[in-house]
Amino acid sequence: MEEETKRLKILAYKMRKEIIQMTNKAKSGHPGGSLSCIDILTCLYFNVLRHNPENPEWEERDFFILSKGHASPAFYSVLSYSGYFEKDELKSFRQLNSRLQGHPEKGTLKGVEITTGSLGQGLSIANGIALGLKLKKSTARVYCLLGDGELQEGQLWEAIQSAGHRKIDNLCVILDRNRLQIDGFVEDLKKEEPLEDKLKSFLFNVLRIDGHNFNSILDAFNIASKTRSKPTFIIADTIKGKGVSFMENNVKFHGVPPDDEETETALREIDEELRKMERE
Amino acid sequence: MEKLSLRDCYGETLLNLAREDKRIVALDADLSGSTKTSLLSKEIPERFFDMGVAEADMIGTATGLSLTGFIPFASTFAVFGTGRCYDQIRQSVCISKANVKIVVTHGGITVGEDGATHQMVEDIALMTSLPNMRVFVPADAYQTKSVIEYVAKKEGPFFVRLSREKFPVIYDKDKNFNLLKADILKEGKNLTFIATGLMVFNCLEAAKALKGSGIDAEVINVCSIKPIDKETIISSAKKTGLIVTVEEHSVMNGLGAQVLSAICEEAFVPLLKIGIEDRFGTSGKPDELLKYFGLDPESIAKKAIEFYKRIKK
Known part of the structure; x- marks a missing residue:
């Protein structure tokens, strides 16, 4: 386990560098919420998901839906590091004619199951996939990542009701609970806690974890896969901008990329962290 | 003058198609008795999803079902099936070119007594504005049958507008339609x-x-x-x-x-x-x-x- 978490953590920090570089080069994009969910996505794509980048439409694959589509830098990073496309293409993020659109678009870029960006829509889609898999008697599973600001969207609560009511147990929802949204603290805009109580009453199996602890993340996915007759909701407490000191908990970096100087500092910090990890 | 219900025809055609093709599924938002998806739900309950009064969720769920190879027909009244979930149709269905068929009933003013809130007179405007969406409005029950069969066969998003009222019959029962031709x-x-x-x-x-x-x-x-x-x-x-x-x-x-x-x-x-x-x-x-x-x-x-x-x- 320790070796595996070390492997995942190193991967996640390498991809943190990609997130910084992609958004800096594009001079736009959403680094904060990408850095908060990259550890979760790394666990999914490099340990949990049954998928085949060589054959993206493999019948038996698990599905992943990025409902918070603005975390596309994190999503594209795990896709390219998994082998869906060359890492070099990450440089084209948000450029004209790029397959790496500002928000993920279903089409030519394999691995993107559906278009997301306008918030609140991913869970209904994940439900539909999970119901379809059940109809087909498939054992594949569906994972859906939500943002905590996104949880203000009414459609998500429609979908949460559907998943609980229909006992969609091949579904695992992960909430990237980084507590910040563009206009400030989520709890100041609209109180979301007590999240565990709310989601339990909507008939979910609810787990709450440290979203940057790789063992906890893997354990939670493992519990989710063994849970029957209830969908699982993992509330992952995370830090917006995680991994770069001056970006952590700094709402500025929700939708603003680091400038060239900040980028240099950020990359240096991450490299330092990577050297530490490799020494351990 | 013979009059026939487009809704009845939709429900019957959809059921017949679903009997032949196991990929066909239907979704509704608490109006299955009116839209006539209830015909399918009674005979093939496992391929029917009543999403309750939650149109946005219905469109998303239909999209998800389409991603696993099913051919979803999502139905409700025209007002709820377009304006209420426009952004879901725009992003989940149309930008993604998802194989989702939206068939609405109760278009226009002939909804009658329910009044302005339920009389949808902007749905064609909304749906024709969306890239990748194709928009059909049949003129009688027999054309409706042909439209439903056509959209089930063709890949990609479709919007079909039906009405509450029965329509006078214009066409022969067995007419072979070329639907793309005026x-x-x-x-x-x-x-x-x-x-x-x-x-x-x-x-x-x-x-x-x-x-x-x-x-x-x-x-x-x-x-x-x-x-x-x-x-x-x-x-x-x-x-x-x-x-x-x-x-x-x-x-x-x-x-x-x-x-x-x-x-x-x-x-x-x-x-x-x-x-x-x-x-x-x-x-x-x-x-x-x-x-x-x-x-x-x-x-x-x-x-x-x-x-x-x-x-x-």
Whole structure:
């Protein structure tokens, strides 16, 4: 386990560098919420998901839906590091004619199951996939990542009701609970806690974890896969901008990329962290 | 005159298709008895999903089902199935080119007593605006059957608008439709009615009423509003030199607007749009409302004569 978490953590920090570089080069994009969910996505794509980048439409694959589509830098990073496309293409993020659109678009870029960006829509889609898999008697599973600001969207609560009511147990929802949204603290805009109580009453199996602890993340996915007759909701407490000191908990970096100087500092910090990890 | 329900026909056709093709599934938002998806739900409950009063969730769930190879038909009233979930149709369905069929009933003012909130007169405008969306409005029950069979077969997003009221039968039961072609139901010489849905029959009646006034009207049924059959429309425009579009929909951005933009590059022909004049509906009986809004055959004929005289003088 320790070796595996070390492997995942190193991967996640390498991809943190990609997130910084992609958004800096594009001079736009959403680094904060990408850095908060990259550890979760790394666990999914490099340990949990049954998928085949060589054959993206493999019948038996698990599905992943990025409902918070603005975390596309994190999503594209795990896709390219998994082998869906060359890492070099990450440089084209948000450029004209790029397959790496500002928000993920279903089409030519394999691995993107559906278009997301306008918030609140991913869970209904994940439900539909999970119901379809059940109809087909498939054992594949569906994972859906939500943002905590996104949880203000009414459609998500429609979908949460559907998943609980229909006992969609091949579904695992992960909430990237980084507590910040563009206009400030989520709890100041609209109180979301007590999240565990709310989601339990909507008939979910609810787990709450440290979203940057790789063992906890893997354990939670493992519990989710063994849970029957209830969908699982993992509330992952995370830090917006995680991994770069001056970006952590700094709402500025929700939708603003680091400038060239900040980028240099950020990359240096991450490299330092990577050297530490490799020494351990 | 024989009248048949488009909704009944939809429910029966969908059930028949689902019997043959296990990929067909239906979703509804608590209106399955009205939209007639209930026919499928009773016989094949495992392929029916009643999402409750949650249209956005219904569109998303339909999208998800399509990603696992199913062919979902999502139904509710026109007002809830378009405006209520426009962004879901836009992003989840249309940008993604998902294989989702949205079939709505209760389009237009003939919803009747329920009034403005339930009378959708902007749905064609909304749906034709969406890239990748194709928009069908059948003119009778037999054309409805053909439309439903067609959209089930074709990959990608479709929007089909049906009505609450029964429609007079226009076509033969066994007609072989070419749905992408605008259908010239009556040839004419000096005015063209271009209509969709229930207004096709009303235009046929109006054309009869015009005979005594020296107007020999052509009547064209446009079932596929998007893509629209430019060729047939332009050639009729050039032939008669006068166009009157008629729709049970707002005149702002419906059939009339589509026809106008289809012809204006190639033919300079005066065009009168008959429909709901930039306002919402109101309560009343369907027949009363058609008269009130000037969409009954007599009112259509009267407006056509006035227009003809004004232009030809």
